[in-house]
Amino acid sequence: MTNQQSHADGTASEEEIRFLSMRAQGGFGTVVTCAMYVQQDGKAWQGQMGISEDAHIAGLRKLTEAIRAHGSLSIAQLFHAGSRADASLNGGRVWSASDIFHPAKGHQIAVEGCEEDIQGVIQAFERAAIRAAEAGFDGVEIHAAHGYLIHQFLSATTNRRTDQWGGDAEKRRRFLKEILNAVQKHLKGQLVVGVRISPEDFSFFSGIDFDESLETAQQLFTLEVDYVDISLWDALKRPNKYPEGPPAISYFSQLRGSSPTLLRTAGNIWTHEQGDQLFSLGTDLLAVGRAAIAHHDLPKRWASNLALHYPPYSAEHLMREGLSMPFVRYMKRWPNFVKEEIALNEQ
Known part of the structure; x- marks a missing residue:
């Protein structure tokens, strides 16, 4: 849901508030923000909304009030871009789980984060979660997908560390779990806490094994996360690792068992028929991106069998x-x- 229509300082713009509140007005039960940076060195785009400073709270409160006025819940998506941060926006230093060299650009694009970097960003997620509560959000979503910093720690390709933050899958998972613990310490039982993961490689996001992702989800179920989002880009696809098996989301729904954690999925969902099929496979919640950008009233269209524009x-x-013109x-x-x-x- 990146859109580049907030202010240069990360404060929410009237354009962003209008765009998101229109989705609430259009019948979406929950409205999730774009990825909001929790720390200045994790900012990825011009015009990106932030939650890294107390100065961001007032605009975010206007956003949550506008969403609530239409009866929807609001979720703040918390993220740090890691190696995908824009160096021109953060003083020039970009860091990740390990050094990253970009073959096409011919130079190093990220340095390996030190212990101070890691502990600092864990605290930044914690403070961002507190700000989200102060701004009136109903929940937060930890963005651990799509090749951003937490994903970079989970990946065996971008995390080549040999200390407590890298190595086997469990050590690569530690960064996510520490962030989750810091957030839950303040919000568990008060606000919704969700986690979004990419379960397998996609595009240039590499180093994620499907079975390791199942293990990650199992631990999140055990840690009583309120929901886990499986971002697939095609919600009904089969796993790359098991092309003859059932749809990927089925593996997660079967694994969940009796856990109260809800399962959400995303990826190229346009019709209520697709939604019904995903519900039959064990999905509890649907996350819609491009179809929601094109139809602020998508849920009402589904309910009334109104035609969609493609x-x-x-x-x-x-x-x-x-949408404002920068978003277009x-x-x-x-x-x-x-x-x-x-x-x-x-x-």
Whole structure:
């Protein structure tokens, strides 16, 4: 849900508040923010919303109040970009689980984080969770997917450490668990706490073994996380590792057993028929991205069997759905989502 329409200092803009509150008005039970950076050195984009400073709270409170006014829950998605941070936005230093060299760029893009970096960002997630509560959010989601910092620690490709934070899967998992412990210390039983993971490799996100992801989920179930989100990019796909098996989400629903943790999934969900199929496979919650960007009232359309509009979209359509022009320009990065006649420099 990245959109680049917040202010340069990370405070929530009126455009962001309008976009998200329109989804609440359109019938979504829960509205999850874009990835909000918990620390300045984890900022990834110009116009990204932040939750790293107390100065961010006032704008976020306006956001949660607008969402609540339409009867929906609000979830703050907490993240640090790690090696995917924008060096120009954070003083030039980018760090990750290990040194990362970018072959295409021909230079190192991240240095290995030291113990001070690691402990500092764990505390930053903790403080961000406290701010989320102060801002009136109903919950927080720890973003451990999509190649960002926590994912970089989970990955055997990007985490080559030999200390307590790297090595076997359990040591690579420690960073996530320490962050979760810090957040739950303040919020467990008061706010919803969820975790989002990528269960397998996708695009340039590598080093994630499907069976290790099942182990990660099992531990999250045991730690009584309120929900675990399995981000698949195609919610009904079979695992890459087991192409002859059932859909990937089935492995997680079977593993959960009697745990009260809810299971959410995401990935190319457009129709209520897909949703019904996912519910039959053990999913409790559906996370919708691109279809929700194009239809602020998607749940109402599903309930009434109203027709959907499919991409590519005109700028006029997307702006009627609550997107500002920076968001429209950003969505041109997704192939065939925005009609070609829209110029990147349109105002």
